Amino acid sequence: MTATAPPRPRAVLLGVQFPNVSDADFESSLAELGRLAKTLGLEVVGRVTQRRGRLATGAVVGSGKLQDLAKFTGGTGIVPTGPPQPRRKEREPKVEARDDDDDASEAGGEETAASPDALPPAERATVVLIDHDVTPSQARNLERATGAEVLDRTAVILSIFQRHARSREARLQVEIARLNYMAPRLRETGGGKDRQGGGIGGRGAGESSIELDRRKLRDRVAELRTELESIERDSSTRRKRRVQQNTVALVGYTNAGKSSWMRALTGSGVLVQDKLFATLDTTVRALQPESVPRVLVSDTVGFIKKLPHDLVASFRSTLDEARDADLLVHLVDASDTAFAAQLEVTREVLREIGATDAPRLLVLNKIDKVDAETRVRLALEWPDAMPISVKDLADVAALRERIVAFFERDMVEEDLVVPYAKQRVVGEAHNACRVVSESHDEHGTRLRVRARPEVIARLRAGL
């Protein structure tokens, strides 16, 4: 046993700025990749960026930039042609990078020693993170030029999801997405070899599945889906039971503060962390202090730019909570300069999962971190949004009030006669409505209830 924590694996970031991407957007995207890296437990030691029209087909960036990368990782900086050779040879003279030199890096021949100006071995990065999705062969070429493990944005996000998944449901969802991500890569590498296993992206329950051929992989996905479906049937039953209730879903970009608000609004002990994707499982709790009728609040997985489509599909059932909610509280981190883009991403994912009907309340969260001048500007720009902070008790009370008022606003008062054979509905009415009066006669229980019309309609449907 040693007292000092082992050093964190080092990573270098690689980004290509396309002509249609502004400097600010490019920077914020790379910064986000850095935060994803940190969430994965990596230490970012540097970055290499290049402006170009598209990713180089060979190895994402031109040869000069490959050399820059190799300084961080200790590789040759050259994509060797042909299979890796054990024999070492002098490196070819460096070819200057041009912006359009897709194949300039293919000049190398066999792999050679690290460049002389590379970092000392102990300080080198062992991982290259690319802020784009790359093809399997681009990734492989980059790996051969850098000698490091290469992860694209999707792989990074999948790895984080894999580490943060707690429930069986979340684990199954992530595993299905991960196997689907791996399938085409298995095909290209003829069974997957060198880089699989042990690395940042390749570890986990499915490690040995790398050796499985595509068919076995498909069978495995089918098996996992069957298991997932049976769990989903249970949770959809649970959700149906909640249909009678008033429900609010907290939605938003990852790290916007959803779980913090879940804690504040419901007094529950859900995990709050300054990490991306801290929450993957949905939690549902009653608003506290309890309102009459009761309001249920749900906290769920956050969204991110370029969220892998498969992952959204896998989490569809988890996100049903958001789709079926009566009110969506959409939280953004107002202290993040990129929040308008993040807001758009969230809207897009909500559209994708079909959560388009419920009214939304926009919350500009973390307003305590925003200076006075910006607050004024935000208030003008987003007049309908609530600028608040979870750290301010008055703000917590204010959001709770807004939620309660939302459900109050459209309430109507009606009579319900519940036959004695259907007394279950009386209990449901007490949960979902404000019961103004209750009496009994020969027809059953006579209730005068206050609730939103759709809640009363749902109760009537159960009579």
Ligand SMILES: Nc1nc2c(ncn2[C@@H]2O[C@H](COP(=O)(O)OP(=O)(O)OP(=O)(O)O)[C@@H](O)[C@H]2O)c(=O)[nH]1
């Ligand atoms: N200063 C400040 N920090 C906040 C506020 N709300 C949340 N935070 C911090 O922001 C970080 C992320 O908060 P979470 O509540 O975990 O965010 P989340 O949206 O649940 O994130 P994921 O589950 O990762 O998607 C934590 O460090 C919180 O303490 C706020 O109003 N003000």
Ligand SMILES: [Mg+2]
């Ligand atoms: Mg959370």
